[in-house]
Amino acid sequence: xxxxxxxxxxxxxxxxxxxxxxxxxxxxxxxxxxxxxxxxxxxxxxxxxxxxxxxxxxxxxxxxxxxxxxxxxxxxxxxxxxxxxxxxxxxxxxxxxxxxxxxxxxxxxxxxxxxxxxxxxxxxxxxxxxxxxxxxxxxxxxxxxxxxxxxxxxxxxxxxxxxxxxxxxxxxxxxxxxxxxxxxxxxxxxxxxxxxxxxxxxxxxxxxxxxxxxxxxxxxxxxxxxxxxxxxxxxxxxxxxxxxxxxxxxxxxxxxxxxxxxxxxxxxxxxxxxxxxxxxxxxxxxxxxxxxxxxxxxxxxxxxxxxxxxxxxxxxxxxxxxxxxxxxxxxxxxxxxxxxxxxxxxxxxxxxxxxxxxxxxxxxxxxxxxxxxxxxxxxxxxxxxxxxxxxxxxxxxxxxxxxxxxxxxxxxxxxxxxxxxxxxxxxxxxxxxxxxxxxxxxxxxxxxxxxxxxxxxxxxxxxxxxxxxxxxxxxxxxxxxxxxxxxxxxxx
Numbered sequence: 174x175x176x177x178x179x180x181x182x183x184x185x186x187x188x189x190x191x192x193x194x195x196x197x198x199x200x201x202x203x204x205x206x207x208x209x210x211x212x213x214x215x216x217x218x219x220x221x222x223x224x225x226x227x228x229x230x231x232x233x234x235x236x237x238x239x240x241x242x243x244x245x246x247x248x249x250x251x252x253x254x255x256x257x258x259x260x261x262x263x264x265x266x267x268x269x270x271x272x273x274x275x276x277x278x279x280x281x282x283x284x285x286x287x288x289x290x291x292x293x294x295x296x297x298x299x300x301x302x303x304x305x306x307x308x309x310x311x312x313x314x315x316x317x318x319x320x321x322x323x324x325x326x327x328x329x330x331x332x333x334x335x336x337x338x339x340x341x342x343x344x345x346x347x348x349x350x351x352x353x354x355x356x357x358x359x360x361x362x363x364x365x366x367x368x369x370x371x372x373x374x375x376x377x378x379x380x381x382x383x384x385x386x387x388x389x390x391x392x393x394x395x396x397x398x399x400x401x402x403x404x405x406x407x408x409x410x411x412x413x414x415x416x417x418x419x420x421x422x423x424x425x426x427x428x429x430x431x432x433x434x435x436x437x438x439x440x441x442x443x444x445x446x447x448x449x450x451x452x453x454x455x456x457x458x459x460x461x462x463x464x465x466x467x468x469x470x471x472x473x474x475x476x477x478x479x480x481x482x483x484x485x486x487x488x489x490x491x492x493x494x495x496x497x498x499x500x501x502x503x504x505x506x507x508x509x510x511x512x513x514x515x516x517x518x519x520x521x522x523x524x525x526x527x528x529x530x531x532x533x534x535x536x537x538x539x540x541x542x543x544x545x546x547x548x549x550x551x552x553x554x555x556x557x558x559x560x561x562x563x564x565x566x567x568x569x570x571x572x573x574x575x576x577x578x579x580x581x582x583x584x585x586x587x588x589x590x591x592x593x594x595x596x597x598x599x600x601x602x603x604x605x606x607x608x609x610x611x612x613x614x615x616x617x618x619x620x621x622x623x624x625x626x627x628x629x630x631x632x633x634x635x636x637x638x639x640x641x642x643x644x645x646x647x648x649x650x651x652x653x654x655x656x657x658x659x660x661x662x663x664x665x
Contacts, residue, residue: 177198177253179195179222180196181196182194182228192217192231197218199333205381206367207368207383207385208368210568212387213387214389216337218385219335252332253335254335255335256319260319260321263310264309268324272289316350340371340374345653372405376404382399429616431488433489434486434489435487436449437485438484460616460617461621462618463621468660470589473637474620477503490584505588507589510571514574517562521558522558523540526540526544568596568599579606587620590621590623
């Protein structure tokens, strides 16, 4: 008897058909991966399984019995748990308090804190989840916080665990430890539904794979006999193009377009966030920045993009100090598309021309013509340049931001997380755009949490830890092991 089945799931949102007759069977004690492009219907399907949405037609079966899931509370009551990509924890509370909140053991009408700690410690030990029950969650690294989320689900007796992009914020070592935990869980009969963009991760960790495209199932695979190429074809309907030229060489005679010298930045409380950071980026070179979250990447990017004034040191562009403003010499693609890169309620055309209004004035026709040219040049798929940019998929919104910044012909391009949350087809196109910018002579500073992306694009990788550059590796030497060691301060 399968642990859980979704049968004929169909869900519409207005005129959008998100799920179209989807069948999914998850066996007891397996890791079942669900993959697909952005907008393929993965999130909707998982939301239905976890009681966040109700299907228009179809049913969810648990151990062969039909469920009526009206809320996550119903899902939890039937042994379903979910770990969201953005953790839902209270930083000021302890691990134990976060795990048992809402389901606290009681004694004589009050919370039995000792029993709660014992329960959490026993559960952590049983599944190999190395967590201190008394630790304050806000003091824990991100990989340990994820274990707390898993403990929350297991404490509520979850036998089917849904993981949404679980390695998006983890170092290679933390990801390896997560997969070891998953093996411990499945060995006890727990079933895991793994939603991820990382196809290598799928092949390395799952037992079976279901592929979605445009709301329908387009492939079912036993992982042992599947390949990345087969998964890609099922996801996007075609093979990926040739990879970027691995033989790219940066001339040592090429000038340093961007130079960072002894950069130091303090936060509002006077705490150092960057200290003594120095490096350069040549014309026609991509330099990658790796590091666990909070290692100083954001402060470095803000300083290079001219958005933050450093406390010490300087940033030079073409040998000249960077002024208080960007002066159009730095093109910048921020990580936060909705919050920093776009105005979601404004039209695609207005977003594409943001920062260039002086050149086009308020002539609506000229703005639309310019926007249409950029949409064509950069392959942005949109219903109209007049449509709000919020209506675009994540990949097309990101291509629109790149189109705007690359069209400025700035000598330096700074990019944060260029393919975060976009599907494999859009990733390929975005990588090609960045490679073309490099080949056209731009100096590109690329910050990414995806080590495979850094290896695919960068010529050199700088690793940050606690506000300093602790390693510089040619891309050919940037293995998971070396990068992971440096990212956690264990290098050298």
